[in-house]
Amino acid sequence: MSSLEPVLVPLPFAVDYAPGVGGTLVMVFSSIGHDPDRMPEPEFRQMAVRGGRGALFIRDASRSWANAPEFDSVVRSALHHAMSRQKLTRIVAIGVSMGAFSALVAASLLPIDAVLAIGPQFSIDPAVLDEPRWRDHAQRVGMFRRPVCPLPARPWICLMHGLADDGVQAMSFPLQRGVDHILFDGITHGRLGPHLKQTGLQGLVDALVTGDRRRLLRIARAAGGRRRQLPR
Numbered sequence: 096m097s098s099l100e101p102v103l104v105p106l107p108f109a110v111d112y113a114p115g116v117g118g119t120l121v122m123v124f125s126s127i128g129h130d131p132d133r134m135p136e137p138e139f140r141q142m143a144v145r146g147g148r149g150a151l152f153i154r155d156a157s158r159s160w161a162n163a164p165e166f167d168s169v170v171r172s173a174l175h176h177a178m179s180r181q182k183l184t185r186i187v188a189i190g191v192s193m194g195a196f197s198a199l200v201a202a203s204l205l206p207i208d209a210v211l212a213i214g215p216q217f218s219i220d221p222a223v224l225d226e227p228r229w230r231d232h233a234q235r236v237g238m239f240r241r242p243v244c245p246l247p248a249r250p251w252i253c254l255m256h257g258l259a260d261d262g263v264q265a266m267s268f269p270l271q272r273g274v275d276h277i278l279f280d281g282i283t284h285g286r287l288g289p290h291l292k293q294t295g296l297q298g299l300v301d302a303l304v305t306g307d308r309r310r311l312l313r314i315a316r317a318a319g320g321r322r323r324q325l326p327r
Contacts (some may be wrong), residue, residue, distance in 0.1 A: 098113070098241075099112065099113055099125050099137065100113075100114070102151070102173055104165075104169045104172055105165050105169070107157035107163060108153065108155055108156070109153075109156070110151060110152065110173045110176075111137055111151070111152045112141045112151055112180070113140075113143070113150040113151075114153075114180055114181070115144070115147055116147040117146075117147055117148065117149075117181075117184075118149065118181065118184030118185060119148045119184070119186075119304055120148065120150065120177050120183050120186045120187075121139075121143040121144070121148055121150040121151070121187055121188075121189065121300075121304065122153065122170075122173070122188040122198070123137065123138055123140075123151065123152045123188075124154075124172070124189070124193075124197040125138045125153065125155070125190070125193075125194050126155050126190070126191045126192040127192065127232065131158070133156075135155070135158075136154070136265045138152070138190075138191065139189055142300045143300070145297070145300075149177055149180070151173045151174070151177055153173060153197070156168065158193060158232045160193055160196050160219055160232070161201075161240075161241050162236050162238065162239055162240045162241055166197075167204055170205060171204065174186070185208050186205070186206060187207065187210065187211070187304055187305070188202055188209075188211075188250075189210070189211040189212045189246020189300060190212060190213070190215075191213045191214055191287075191288050192213070192214045192216070192284070195211075195212035195215035195254075196212070196215045196216050196244050198210050198215075198250070199212055199215060199245055200244070200245060202247045202249070202252070203247040206249075207249075208251070208306070209250050209253075209303050210250050210253065211252070211255075211299060212252065212253065212254050212255070213255045213291065214255065214256055214264050214265050214288070215245050215254065215267055216244065217243055217264045217265075218243045218244065218264075219232065220242040220243070220268070222239075222242065222306065223243055224264070226264070228284075236320065240318070243267075246271050246274055250273075251275075251306070252273060252275070253275045253276075253277065253299075253311060254268060254276045255276075255278075255279065255287065256277075256279065256287070257278045257279045257283050257287040258279060258281070259281055259284075260283045261283070266276060266293050270323065270325050272325065275311075275312060275322060277312075277320035277322055278320060278321055278322075279319055279321075280321070290318065290319075294314075294317065294319070295314040295318055299314050299315065
């Protein structure tokens with residue numbers, strides 16, 4: 096596994112870079128983690144750097160859902176750092192929950208080619224959705240600069256949601272061309288990541304990196320997912 100090099104960014108963020116040998120960069124945005132008093136850990140470490148890929152691991156101690164005023168400059172600085180070390184030809188972003196939301200925000204700011212967003216919230220802003228699961232975090236956000244999750248038009252986006260408790264969040268996302276929205280019946284928000292890890296998450300990441308949509312959808316179907324259909 097590549098060693099991580101810290102990138103100088105302001106708190107409440109932390110960024111680490113894993114140098115790559117090719118033209119691919121994986122930007123990984125961490126979820127809220129397990130200890131609210133500590134910086135979230137880097138996620139997808141082994142999966143992101145497989146095959147010598149470069150990776151950036153972006154973490155937010157304030158759990159702001161990309162609403163912290165430093166977010167935009169942090170992700171731009173992080174990408175600039177990677178570009179100074181690699182000649183990039185493809186950039187993808189991945190994340191779970193808050194990390195998925197942040198990955199989609201980053202895709203609205205940066206030339207990202209594809210996003211795998213597992214369980215992103217459409218909103219934790221109480222003015223948009225009454226969402227008790229993240230109410231404590233929402234109260235600490237202050238001003239919602241991103242009250243709802245963006246779906247930028249440029250990249251290929253794959254959204255995944257477990258419908259056991261994420262139905263309202265999932266169905267609040269608009270149907271949009273260029274977006275594959277995969278739904279998992281009977282799986283909770285908290286179980287979706289572990290379920291995918293057991294049923295082919297590495298393959299999903301690899302397919303995203305190579306732009307192999309057919310393979311990604313095939314792996315998702317084998318894991319029990321069904322694709323939300325655009326109206327005819």
